[in-house]
Amino acid sequence: DAKTTQPTSMDCAEGRxxxxxxxxxxxxxxxxxxxxxxxxxxxxxYIIHGLKNNETNEMASLIITxxxxxxxxxxxxxxxxxxxxxxxxxxxxxxxxxRQLTFGSGTQLTVLx
Amino acid sequence: GAVVSQxxxxxxxxxGTSVKIECRSLDFQATTMFxxxxxxxxxxxxxxxxxxxxxxxxxxxxxxxxFLINHASLTLSTLTVTxxxxxxxSFYICSASGNEETQYFGPGTRxxxx
Numbered sequence: 001d002a003k004t005t006q007p008t009s010m011d012c013a014e015g016r017x018x019x020x021x022x023x024x025x026x027x028x029x030x031x032x033x034x035x036x037x038x039x040x041x042x043x044x045x046y047i048i049h050g051l052k053n054n055e056t057n058e059m060a061s062l063i064i065t066x067x068x069x070x071x072x073x074x075x076x077x078x079x080x081x082x083x084x085x086x087x088x089x090x091x092x093x094x095x096x097x098x099r100q101l102t103f104g105s106g107t108q109l110t111v112l113x
Numbered sequence: 114g115a116v117v118s119q120x121x122x123x124x125x126x127x128x129g130t131s132v133k134i135e136c137r138s139l140d141f142q143a144t145t146m147f148x149x150x151x152x153x154x155x156x157x158x159x160x161x162x163x164x165x166x167x168x169x170x171x172x173x174x175x176x177x178x179x180f181l182i183n184h185a186s187l188t189l190s191t192l193t194v195t196x197x198x199x200x201x202x203s204f205y206i207c208s209a210s211g212n213e214e215t216q217y218f219g220p221g222t223r224x225x226x227x
């Protein structure tokens with residue numbers, strides 16, 4: 001699975017949009033981009049995933065560049081509860097069977113009041 | 114989203130005893146379950162992958178005789194830490210995946226071995 005690069009930490013003001021970048025320049029055509037977050041002392045929480053089209057759900061939006069070498073997770077109106085470590089993970093998909101997730105260091109997002 | 118539970122949420126045990134952790138998918142059938150371990154200030158590390166009715170596949174460096182995994186049904190997997198030692202103290206997290214390939218994680222089990 002392709003390696004990802006994320007900033008170590010970011011701050012965001014409460015109520016503002018949080019934009020978390022992720023580089024995955026070696027991504028292959030059959031690899032999806034997944035985003036999870038882990039609030040302190042809890043299990044990771046699935047946020048969103050995509051292949052090449054932009055995706056949106058009730059939690060966030062995922063913007064994938066046309067060349068698929070990078071993506072941005074957008075939390076439209078960050079709250080204090082969004083403070084967590086955010087993981088961008090690239091993984092082969094479409095095979096019909098689950099594959100492991102390889103977690104990097106992620107981005108510590110701190111939402112400030 | 115799909116719900117995965119773990120029990121217990123935390124456990125303290127004496128060195129040399131065995132501890133069993135349960136992982137359940139509550140609203141879907143999990144054909145594959147994963148077990149991860151996370152040490153303080155570190156990221157999650159995969160320990161093993163288990164498919165229902167099959168033997169688990171362990172990652173390099175993870176002792177299969179020490180970390181026994183059973184995935185006897187489509188909604189339950191168990192991890193037993195045998196003869197636990199203080200260095201096994203960690204945060205153990207399971208995840209489950211059904212027909213779609215997204216993994217959903219349990220809340221984790223914190224193990225402290227004295």
